[in-house]
Structure formats: structure tokens, C-alpha cells
Amino acid sequence: MNFNLYSAEDFAANESFIAYYLQTDSEAVTFWQNWISLHPEKLDEIYKAELLLAKLHLQLSDMELNSAFKKFDDFIDGKKAEPIAKPRFAKKIFSYSRIAIAASLLIICSATIYLFNKTTYKEDTLTYYNGYGKTAIIVLEDGTKISLNSNSSLKYPKHFGKLKREVSLIGEGFFEVAKDKKRPFTVKTAQLQTTVLGTKFNVSAYKNVKQVTVALVEGSVAVELANxxxxxxxxxxxxxxxxxxxxxxxxxxxxxxxxxAWQTGTIIFENASFEDIAIKLYNAYGLSIINKTGNSDWKYSGNFTKTDYLSIIKNICFAKRINYEINNKTITLKP
Structure with a gap:
């Protein structure tokens, strides 16, 4: 079975994946943990599938299940279906096949589509968090386009005001700001804030990186200390x-x-120290790397595009003539 071709819907309807998600089958848990670690390019679909299963961690009554089937039939017939009523959450799931059927039904409903967007709402403020191993593109209401790197979050208003446009960033993002002379656009981080009218620039402000950077590609920006x-x-x-x-x-x-380069899935190391490598791989893939080689003087260079983390680790170990040991998302480097 070629899981590389699976979408979130396919994973959510697969009994083995459901067993892995519920932690009810040790073989399924081991299989999927290994498979996911070797296929970081599928993390987006895996995350969506888990969101869907979280939604389906409920007990549907016969009336609710029949209602779902009717809405599915109406959808097939081209009729306008009413919104699905909010389900009652239960502590246990009683049937894998029941979940798979419900997953297939809810996938075509707007409630599930909403869940696929990992955006949380609080009044008029939205926060979008992008997980490990992928990038995302967010288009704001004014037409501004933001490419968000992995392990990064963007906080922004649902609607901008008449005088200004402000967003907050943790992590890294590339901004293509829509021109609006009447409303300056400001990107706030913990240490710096960047204000523009319309331009293209990159901001890197990860929590685990001491240095916050603002790199201007096109136009003009004002970079100001937070104070x-x-x-x-x-x-x-x-x-x-x-x-x-x-x-x-x-x-x-x-x-x-x-x-x-990160926008195309490229990771570049240039005479990188172990600390630089560890931070980059953590932010990209959620990996924790421990150095037990006895050598702290690293100067490693490498260029990887859309590469799984295991291949990167193997390349580093080959270049440094060292070995590695993997335990879930922790990698220990040894002599």
C-alpha cells in the first residue's frame, strides 16, 4: 500500500492509522511513528488527519449518524445541506469502521474544512501556527502574502483598521506587503519591529535563536527597536x-x-557549528540533537532541498565520520 499517495482523508479513514492515533495497537503505533519520521513531507496531511480524528473522537447517536448519511446523500444529489449539529463528545470510540464512515461524511462538510485550517479565533484576532517539516502561505485581507516557515506562528487581525496594519511573528516569515500609503504595515517581534508601506522582506525571530534579523529584498523598510x-x-x-x-x-x-531558500524547502549550512545545525533541524523538523562525539568545533557545510531529516543526519555523519542513534525525535551523535 502506497501511503505516499494518501491525503488527510485517506489517513483518517485507515483503521491502522486510527489505532495509532488512539494508541490502542502497539504494532500500529510503532509502524506509523517510523513511517512518519521517514516521510516529513507528509506531516501536513498527517496533522490534518489527526485534527479530523480529534473531531471524530465522539459518540454519534443513531439519529446523528442517520442525519450525517442524509446530508451526504443531499450533497451527492446537489442539494444544499444544513450545517451539522454540534456533536456530543464521548470518552471512548466504539468502532473503527464507525469512525471511518463518519470521517468520510464529515470531510465534505464545512465544519471539517474549518478544522483543516489550523487558525484559532479570539475576538477579531487570529493566530496561525505552522508545524514542523513544512511551510505555509497566508494571504491577508489587504492582499498581503506571507510565506510562513516551520515552527512559526503569525498573529494578525481579522480586519485591519483604517490607520494601520499590524501583525506579530514568532519564527520566520517572508512578507510581500500590498501597497497602501494610508496604512503602514508593521511586523512585530520580541526585539524588533519592521514598518513598510509595500515591499518584500524576510523576518527571522525564532525563540531559540538569539539574533533577530530583517532582510530587505525589495522596496524600503524602517526597522525599530521594540523600545x-x-x-x-x-x-x-x-x-x-x-x-x-x-x-x-x-x-x-x-x-x-x-x-x-527555506521557501523552496531548502536548508543551507555554511561552516555551521553544532549549535547552528541543532537549532535549524529543530525548527525545521522538531528534532532534538545531542552531541556525544567529544568534538564541539564544527564547521559543516551542506545544501539540502526537500530532503527528509534522516538523509540530512546521514550526510552530516558521513562528512564528520561519526555515528548516530535515533530514539523517536531525539538523535544522539556518537564517535
Whole structure:
């Protein structure tokens, strides 16, 4: 069976995957944990399938099940179906086949489609979190397009006000801001905030990375300290960061292709230390890497595009002449 061709719906209707999700079959759990670790490109579909099964972790009465079947029939016949009533949650799932049938029914309903969008609502503010091993594209109401890197979250209003446009970022994102001279667009991070009218730039502000960077590809941006004590205007191909030594904004030139390579699923290491490698692989795949080689002086270079993490680890170990040991998402490097 070729699971590489599976969509979220297929995973959610597969009895072995359901057993893995519910942790009721040790063989299924072991199989799917290994399979998922070797196929990070399917993490998006796996996540959606788990969202669907979370929705289906309920007990449907016969009336509710019959109602779902009727809505499915109406959908096939081209009739407009009424919204599905909110289900009653139960502590146990009694039948795998029952879940599979319900999954097939709910997949075509708007409630399930809503679940596939991992956006949480609180008043007029939305937060989108992007998990490990993938990127996402978000288009805001003003037409601004944002590419969001893995392990990153974007907080933004459902509707912008008349005077300004503000979003908050944790992680990394590439912004293509729609032009609006009357409403400046501001990206806020813990240390820096970037304000523009319409341009293209990359912001990297991961929690586990000390240095926050803003790299301008096109247009002009104003980069300001969070405490508003210093502001710098960037020109294209200039990058700003906050210096630990001076606590001031510093600037330099940069290679746009390398800075934005993550949008195409590319990970680049250039004379990287072990710490740099560990942080990048954690943010990309959720991996924890432990160095027990006895060597802390690393200078590793490599370029990987749409590559699973196991292949990257093998390449690093081959280059460094070391071995590795895997335990779930923890990888220990050994002599």
C-alpha cells in the first residue's frame, strides 16, 4: 500500500492509522511513528488527519449518524445541506469502521474544512501556527502574502483598521506587503519591529535563536527597536539585526537566494557549528540533537532541498565520520 499517495482523508479513514492515533495497537503505533519520521513531507496531511480524528473522537447517536448519511446523500444529489449539529463528545470510540464512515461524511462538510485550517479565533484576532517539516502561505485581507516557515506562528487581525496594519511573528516569515500609503504595515517581534508601506522582506525571530534579523529584498523598510530608542531605514539587499554587544541595530549586505531558500524547502549550512545545525533541524523538523562525539568545533557545510531529516543526519555523519542513534525525535551523535 502506497501511503505516499494518501491525503488527510485517506489517513483518517485507515483503521491502522486510527489505532495509532488512539494508541490502542502497539504494532500500529510503532509502524506509523517510523513511517512518519521517514516521510516529513507528509506531516501536513498527517496533522490534518489527526485534527479530523480529534473531531471524530465522539459518540454519534443513531439519529446523528442517520442525519450525517442524509446530508451526504443531499450533497451527492446537489442539494444544499444544513450545517451539522454540534456533536456530543464521548470518552471512548466504539468502532473503527464507525469512525471511518463518519470521517468520510464529515470531510465534505464545512465544519471539517474549518478544522483543516489550523487558525484559532479570539475576538477579531487570529493566530496561525505552522508545524514542523513544512511551510505555509497566508494571504491577508489587504492582499498581503506571507510565506510562513516551520515552527512559526503569525498573529494578525481579522480586519485591519483604517490607520494601520499590524501583525506579530514568532519564527520566520517572508512578507510581500500590498501597497497602501494610508496604512503602514508593521511586523512585530520580541526585539524588533519592521514598518513598510509595500515591499518584500524576510523576518527571522525564532525563540531559540538569539539574533533577530530583517532582510530587505525589495522596496524600503524602517526597522525599530521594540523600545523605540533606535530606528534604521534599510535599502534593498540590506539586512538588520540586533547586536548583543551594543544592544543596537546593525546592518550588513546579504545573499537573498540563501536567506529565502527555506521557501523552496531548502536548508543551507555554511561552516555551521553544532549549535547552528541543532537549532535549524529543530525548527525545521522538531528534532532534538545531542552531541556525544567529544568534538564541539564544527564547521559543516551542506545544501539540502526537500530532503527528509534522516538523509540530512546521514550526510552530516558521513562528512564528520561519526555515528548516530535515533530514539523517536531525539538523535544522539556518537564517535
Amino acid at each position: 523605540k530608542k533606535q530606528q534604521t531605514i534599510l535599502k534593498p539587499n540590506q539586512m538588520a539585526w540586533l547586536s548583543d554587544a551594543s544592544n543596537q541595530i546593525e546592518t550588513t549586505s546579504f545573499d537573498a537566494k540563501k536567506i529565502t
